[in-house]
Amino acid sequence: MTILSAPSTHLPPIGKIQTYSAEDLTKAVHYLRLIYNPDVRGIRRVDLVSSLKHGSHPSPDPNLDALRSDAFERSYAIRWLTALIAQVYRLLECDCSDDDDASYDAAGETSELEVLLQQASTLLAICAGTASAGTITRTFHFHNSDEPIEIQLTDVPLENQDYTSVGAQTWGSACLLAEMLVEDPEVFGLGSPPEDLRVLELGAGTGLVSIALGKLLSAKGHSASSVVATDFHPSVLANLKSNIAANFPHTSPCPISISSHALDWAKFPALQERPAPFNEPFDLIFGADIIYEVEHARWIKSCAEKLLRKPDVSSTWVHSRARFHLIIPLRPTHTLESSTVETVFPFSARSSGAEQLVILSKDVTVCEASGDVRSRSGAAAEVEYVHYAIGWDS
Known part of the structure; x- marks a missing residue:
């Protein structure tokens, strides 16, 4: 200590x-x-603490x-x-x-x-x-069997405490999801042999998850894959674009495409024509701590229904297992909001049989709380994070 x-x-x-x-x-x-x-890391998983080296x-x-x-x-x-x-x-x-x-x-x-x-x-x-405080730049280190991944991120202050700009901060769910992706990519269908994938992040915030994905896919030889990081608030998008540029400079060749785009969850499903890059389906969708209003789960489901690739018998193994991976913290101050996920997305066993998005698996991870993670999760010493794997049930 x-x-x-x-x-x-x-x-x-x-x-x-x-x-x-x-x-x-x-x-x-x-x-x-x-x-x-x-x-803001908040990724000391309780079940792994005993295995950490002194x-x-x-x-x-x-x-x-x-x-x-x-x-x-x-x-x-x-x-x-x-x-x-x-x-x-x-x-x-x-x-x-x-x-x-x-x-x-x-x-x-x-x-x-x-x-x-x-x-x-x-x-x-x-x-x-x-x-x-102005801008705060941090360096994150994640470990993969192939090579370590280093990410430089800048957080910016909230605009007059505007709650819609919370993506300017890096929260614990993004830290945990990025760590899980890098440490165990096979769980997310990112193993070998490499597949050419289209990946989308909803509510990307500072871009930690998307940048980790970009570096992971590059390291694994996904030469024709693309990562699309999205958010809504203008200041968040500006910072997101800057963070992507800092981690994928033009002077260093990158085998994959990674970009940032605006996406309004409430309006997108009603669009008659979907602009690029949303005019083609995505093989994987990720979201970290994006449920903090009661209507968010419903909006996000409507977006995922339009954007997640549907099953196709002619598709490759990865394409046929398109998934939406969602991680949220169980915050005592947002109990109602968290519960809407399981209300909007039924569990597979309760499926009516119609083609719809359902929860295929639910896993709970307990992490030690600290710093900004604690400030958003109450005063508890530990924070529970729920990982939902959501896919098509037909």
Whole structure:
């Protein structure tokens, strides 16, 4: 267990910051991140915790919430970071006036001081409060049997707490689904030999699931596959597009197609003509934490009925097993909304026999709650996530 002490007792004294090395100051900033950087991963599955190697996922101090909410300590952290940033600026100004331009190395890469400045500035915004936090960039690491997958994501603040823009944040369901996809792709029909697939994500938000899919399909040789990430809110779509570009830069060739598009669940089913890329069916549809209003399940079912590939005896094995994979947290504040999934999608055993979308399987995963996951799931120490595999029953 990592025991975190108060910043006022742990950090280098403000008056002596200039006497510490960049390496020591970087360590101090990383220490503050353990306290104040929002943790949105929320993917420590309880059934897997006992198998983790010692030290791979250090447990937080049980009093972390109290420490994080301590007004004096937060104020001290803000003062310390402000002093650090001022000192780094002074050092960089000296470097820039030097003919050797010491702030850059021979390859033109950002110096250690500039990296420290960027990290400290971001953390200062976080400590000042979510409303003024600006953008927060995190790196996610997932492990696959072929090769590890690294994803860089940027979260942006909600627009005036507009609930329709919650996709600007990365939530626990997306973290869990991305991890499951990468660790066990065969469960989702993504094993070998590679198939050319059309994949859709509903409510993609920051794009974690779609980007993980894109990198997984690329690694597995799905050379002609495509991933379509969708959302509704303009600011979410702008951030989604930026995150895709950051993970699939034009300078690096990508064997698959990945793109972002607007999709209004309420209006799409009634369209007489479906625009590209929605004019062709999808082999797989994914959704993570997209049921937070009572009408969402009904809207999503109507969209899935139009977009999920229907069974065809001439199709390949994967195409004949088109699936909609939905993961939602069982939040005590959204019990009614969660229950609508099983109301709208009947279980296969209760099917009338007509061609319709039904729940083929339901699995529950328990994860340790932390950070933003806890804030959306109440104060419980654990969060239950339900994974529904939905498909055609004819």
